[in-house]
Amino acid sequence: MQKKIAIIGGSGVYDLFKKAENISLKTPYGKVDNIVKAKHGNNEIYFLPRHGPKHSVPPHLINYRANIYALYKLGVKQIFATNAVGSIDLGINPGEFVVPDQIIDMTKSRQLTFFEGTASFSFDDKTKRDGVVHLDYTEPYCPNLRNIFVKAVEDIGEMVYTKGVHICSEGPRFETPAEIIMYQKLGGTVVGMTTVPESILARELKMCYATLCLITNYGAGMQEKVSHEEVVELFKQKTKQIKEIMKKIIATKAVPLDCKCKV
Ligand SMILES: [Zn+2]
Numbered sequence: 001m002q003k004k005i006a007i008i009g010g011s012g013v014y015d016l017f018k019k020a021e022n023i024s025l026k027t028p029y030g031k032v033d034n035i036v037k038a039k040h041g042n043n044e045i046y047f048l049p050r051h052g053p054k055h056s057v058p059p060h061l062i063n064y065r066a067n068i069y070a071l072y073k074l075g076v077k078q079i080f081a082t083n084a085v086g087s088i089d090l091g092i093n094p095g096e097f098v099v100p101d102q103i104i105d106m107t108k109s110r111q112l113t114f115f116e117g118t119a120s121f122s123f124d125d126k127t128k129r130d131g132v133v134h135l136d137y138t139e140p141y142c143p144n145l146r147n148i149f150v151k152a153v154e155d156i157g158e159m160v161y162t163k164g165v166h167i168c169s170e171g172p173r174f175e176t177p178a179e180i181i182m183y184q185k186l187g188g189t190v191v192g193m194t195t196v197p198e199s200i201l202a203r204e205l206k207m208c209y210a211t212l213c214l215i216t217n218y219g220a221g222m223q224e225k226v227s228h229e230e231v232v233e234l235f236k237q238k239t240k241q242i243k244e245i246m247k248k249i250i251a252t253k254a255v256p257l258d259c260k261c262k263v
Helices: 011-016 064-073 143-155 177-185 195-204 228-237 239-251
Strands: 004-009 020-027 030-040 043-049 078-087 102-106 120-122 128-130 165-169 190-192 208-218
Touching: 004 239, 011 239, 020 064, 030 064, 043 064, 064 195, 078 143, 078 195, 078 228, 078 239, 102 195, 143 208, 143 239, 165 195, 190 208, 195 208, 208 228, 208 239, 228 239
Parallel strands: 004 043, 004 078, 078 208, 102 165, 165 190
Antiparallel strands: 020 030, 030 043, 078 190, 120 128
16 A cells, blocks of 8 residues: 655755655645655655755744645655754763654744634545644654654664653744753753644644654753754764664555554
8 A cells, every 4th residue: 555654854865765856835824845755666755844945944933834734735644753952861962862752832933723713624534623623632743653763763773762751942042051951840851943833733634743853962051052053063964874764764664544643
């Protein structure tokens, strides 16, 4: 059976495929014109650089609804995301990976739902969603996709933490040391800027979603100051490993379509 998966993240993984096609899609939420479509056997793989092809859109201005809607329209059922995060646990170090299982939403100005009264969506399982929707979010990330991520990272011999609390801050600035102490007290493991509302919107449209966090730095005040250049540099250094992980993800057959996370 054909599968359609999407990878949301950095642009470093595009060249995994020699033959790729650029797709532009109009959505009720705005245009998305940077999706790359590739084939792997019978399967379709879509790459979506969430910050735009030139990394020009900051986290709080990303059109998350247009991005997720576009993937829904393309028939994508599973989304594998990657994001750069800061560690707020001194035992988890830059260069290591975390596959979080929980979220604390500290964002402030984002559109967190498709369902504002008038939207109506139909799904392959013949169900519909419209009006006001209150979804269960006990398990914010798909457990099946999380397992696939963990196995892929382990297979290439990299360090991966199989659980963690992902705190999503508004950005685009980094956190203050006082905020990092607060996040530690709240039980956070990593802090990033993009998993909310991406993971929420994917759940609303019945797509499995999980994210692979690459630790690029410690939180502010835990060691030296954080610079954006350092974050970018570490991400560059790890591009080879992320590509290897994505190759494993693309090749995996164990992606159940009737996943129980699609409440
Ligand atoms: Zn799932």
